[in-house]
Amino acid sequence: MIKMTTFKIKILFIAFCSTLLFVQCVDDDDNGNVIEQETCDDGILNGDEEDIDCGGTACEPCIVGIEFGGTYLQEDMIGRPAINTVFSGSNAVKNDFNITLITDRASFQPIFEATLEAYHDIYAVALGIPIEDLDYETNILGLDAFNFTSLLAFFDTLQVAPNGQTTYFDLNTGVVLTGRTLADDAIDISLMLMFGGKSGTRFDGNNGTPQLTSDGVDSGDRDFTLPFPYLETPISE
Amino acid sequence: MKKTKLFIAVGGMVLLGFSIFLVSADHIDAPNVSGTTTDLADLFAFEGDNPNNTVFIATLQGILTPGIVTENAIFDEDVLIEFNIDNTGDFIEDLVIQAIKRGDTMYFFGPASPSQTGLSSEVLTFANRNSVKISTVDNLEISNNDGMTFFAGPRRDAFYMDLNRFNDVITGAVAPDGFLPPGEASDFFENLNTLAIVIEIPNSMLGTPPAHVGGELGISGLPPAYNVWISAKRKQ
Numbered sequence: 001m002i003k004m005t006t007f008k009i010k011i012l013f014i015a016f017c018s019t020l021l022f023v024q025c026v027d028d029d030d031n032g033n034v035i036e037q038e039t040c041d042d043g044i045l046n047g048d049e050e051d052i053d054c055g056g057t058a059c060e061p062c063i064v065g066i067e068f069g070g071t072y073l074q075e076d077m078i079g080r081p082a083i084n085t086v087f088s089g090s091n092a093v094k095n096d097f098n099i100t101l102i103t104d105r106a107s108f109q110p111i112f113e114a115t116l117e118a119y120h121d122i123y124a125v126a127l128g129i130p131i132e133d134l135d136y137e138t139n140i141l142g143l144d145a146f147n148f149t150s151l152l153a154f155f156d157t158l159q160v161a162p163n164g165q166t167t168y169f170d171l172n173t174g175v176v177l178t179g180r181t182l183a184d185d186a187i188d189i190s191l192m193l194m195f196g197g198k199s200g201t202r203f204d205g206n207n208g209t210p211q212l213t214s215d216g217v218d219s220g221d222r223d224f225t226l227p228f229p230y231l232e233t234p235i236s237e
Numbered sequence: 238m239k240k241t242k243l244f245i246a247v248g249g250m251v252l253l254g255f256s257i258f259l260v261s262a263d264h265i266d267a268p269n270v271s272g273t274t275t276d277l278a279d280l281f282a283f284e285g286d287n288p289n290n291t292v293f294i295a296t297l298q299g300i301l302t303p304g305i306v307t308e309n310a311i312f313d314e315d316v317l318i319e320f321n322i323d324n325t326g327d328f329i330e331d332l333v334i335q336a337i338k339r340g341d342t343m344y345f346f347g348p349a350s351p352s353q354t355g356l357s358s359e360v361l362t363f364a365n366r367n368s369v370k371i372s373t374v375d376n377l378e379i380s381n382n383d384g385m386t387f388f389a390g391p392r393r394d395a396f397y398m399d400l401n402r403f404n405d406v407i408t409g410a411v412a413p414d415g416f417l418p419p420g421e422a423s424d425f426f427e428n429l430n431t432l433a434i435v436i437e438i439p440n441s442m443l444g445t446p447p448a449h450v451g452g453e454l455g456i457s458g459l460p461p462a463y464n465v466w467i468s469a470k471r472k473q
Contacts, residue, residue, distance in 0.1 A: 040382075060368050060382065066339050068360035072317040072470035075275040078263040079466040081396075085266045094267035101355055102328045102466070119407065126413040147454045155450045157321075157328060157464035158282055162291060162440040164460055166283040177451055178462060181283040182294075187398040191416075203415065210415030212406070215399040216422025222395060227286060229388035229435040231294065231395055234374050235428045237304040 074099055079157035081168075081186040087112040087152060105153050112149040116194065123203070123210055137197035141176065148193065169193075171200075182231070183224040188214045264299035264396070264431075274298060274313035275469035278431050279396050282465055285437045293320050293334070293438070295467045296431040299394060307391050307430045308374055312338040315472040317358060318434055322348065323464040326447030329354050335361060336389065336434050343389035343434065344368045348442055358470050384442065388435040400425035 038046035040059035048056035055062040076098050078084075088094040093111055100108070116136050124134035136145045143151060159177045160166065166179025169189045180186065195203045195212035205211030223232055264278040278299035285292045295318055301307045317337050321330035334347040337360060349364035369380040372390025380387045399422040405412040416422060449459035 060366070060380075061342060063339075063344065063362075063366065066344075068337065068339075068344075068362050070359070070472045072358045072360075072472050074356040074358075074468050074470045075273070076263070076266070076270045076277045077466055077468040078266075078277045078280050079464075081263065081279060084263065088267075091268045095269040098267050098270060099356060122407070122410075123415075126410065141451075141456055143454060143456070151451070151454050155328065155453075155464070157323065157450075157466045158280055159449055159451070159459075159462035160282040160291060160446075160465045161449070161460040161462040162443065162446055166291075177449070177456075177459060179283045179291075180281050182281055182395040186396070187403075205415060205418075210413065211418070212415045215403060215416045216419045217397055217399045217424040218419070219395075219397050220424055220427055222393070222397070224395070228292075228379060228386050228437055229294075229377075229392070229433070230292060231392035231433055231435065233377070233393065234301075234307050234391045234430040235303045235393050236374065 080152070081180070082190055083152050083156050086190070087115045087149070089115045089118075102155070102157060105156070108153040109146075109149050112153045113145050116145060116149060119194065123212065126210065136194070137202060139193045140196055140198060140200040141193065143193075181224070182222075183219060185218065191215065270469075274316050275471055277318075277467060277469050278394070280465070280467050281395070287437075289441070290437050290439050291443065293436045293465070293467075295320065295336075295434045296392075296394065296396075297434075297469065299396075299426075299429070299431045301391065301394075301430040301432070303428060303430060310391060310430075310432055312343065312371065312389065312432060313471075314338050317360065317470045317472070319358060319468045319470065320436065321466050321468060322443055324444035324446060326450070326464070328464055332443065333358075333361070334436060334438070335364075336436075338371065338389075341371055342368050343371050343387070345385075345387055345436070348438070356470075384439045386435075386437040388433070390433065391430050392433040394426045394429045394431045396426050397424045398426065399423055 040053045043052065045052050047058060049059055050056055051062045051064055054060050084094050084097045088097050089111055097108060120134050120136055121131040124131040138144045139148060158180055161178035165173060165175045166181060167175050168180045168184040168186055169176045192200050192213045201213065203209045203212040226232065270276045276298060278296040281294040283292055298310055301310050317335055320334040322332040323329060324331045330351060332348040333351045334345060336343055336345050345367045346361040346364045349361050352359055352361065365383060367382045367385060367387055369387040369389055370378040372378045374391055399416065402412065402417055402422060406415055443463060446461035446463045449462045451459040
């Protein structure tokens with residue numbers, strides 16, 4: 001009988017201690033040791049979330065039930081500005097360039113080089129010079145026709161440096177091919193690299209030359225100093 | 238009746254004009270994508286207002302005239318826009334950030350290693366995901382999460398060039414003197430809009446950049462740089 005009573009007391013004691021443990025555990029939560037407030041990445045459904053960590057007023061919309069399946073096939077791509085349409089020459093090549101892996105573009109280099117020379121032939125004719133006497137001249141970056149068109153054909157991606165100035169080509173600082181800002185004059189830079197020769201001014205409209213190194217327009221009244229998303233609101237009517 | 242004829246005549250000239258456009262960054266760059274919802278216009282990439290971040294901007298469906306054309310321009314739910322980042326120097330994407338529209342929202346997945354590289358993709362639903370409500374002409378919507386900032390919607394085209402004169406110049410005979418001087422030259426894109434997707438991302442999420450490709454072609458002294466491109470892929 002005494003044994004039985006002791007056993008009951010023990011059970012009660014254990015139960016009491018367990019309750020204490022349980023209460024303690026709840027207390028921990030209330031004290032903020034585990035979850036101070038609901039967030040969108042705590043892995044549980046709380047606040048006014050519609051599902052775990054999504055929906056409601058604070059979190060990203062839930063994507064449960066939204067279909068993202070299927071296979072998507074490339075139709076267009078762009079690295080640097082104006083490459084495909086300036087250098088590809090024909091419509092068939094332009095279409096092909098957009099759906100060819102960057103690593104499979106060896107066949108485009110000779111096409112790009114031929115197009116570059118064809119542009120020079122046009123102005124040889126305009127200037128009354130035999131076309132064989134007017135060729136592309138190694139440009140201000142030291143790139144001859146093969147290396148220049150290789151850069152454009154094989155490696156048509158935008159180089160983006162995470163440390164330091166990002167620019168397509170800043171003539172003031174000399175920094176080149178580290179990004180492309182909204183303000184960079186991509187067309188003048190491209191024209192200078194195509195027609196500017198070693199000095200960058202080979203065909204600049206002076207000394208009887210045609211103006212081929214600048215298209216004569218700048219960014220006008222565009223504002224490139226805006227905070228995110230950095231682009232201006234749409235032009236309205 | 239006269240008005241109708243005038244409209245047809247002007248419309249015909251505009252169509253003729255569009256058909257002979259030869260360049261505008263990547264706007265309407267090739268017949269197979271010209272005027273479609275996969276037609277990319279420009280890629281910009283630059284240091285953000287926070288110097289530890291890089292901003293990637295894709296513009297697409299360029300040459301949106303102000304007003305009804307811009308207001309009606311929409312992203313296509315069947316088109317996946319991918320920002321590709323090669324951080325090893327082999328010109329194969331190591332990280333992608335995907336953007337795709339559902340309803341009134343643009344969803345973003347990544348940056349993450351793609352399940353497959355190349356011309357064919359699937360949406361990386363296992364990856365880090367974010368979203369932003371698509372902005373309208375009048376309402377700017379921006380979202381911030383995971384250190385990244387997102388935007389999708391119509392914006393003024395930042396690209397500028399004298400497109401019409403360019404088309405004359407490359408035929409030579411029409412423009413023997415080349416481009417026009419400032420003042421006479423005209424920026425074709427001055428009053429046009431595009432659709433834009435903007436992502437600002439901490440550089441720490443992009444990995445270590447590889448040696449600059451310019452070094453392979455003899456341009457020395459260039460800093461390590463990611464190779465970045467955008468692709469537009471259509472659901473099959």
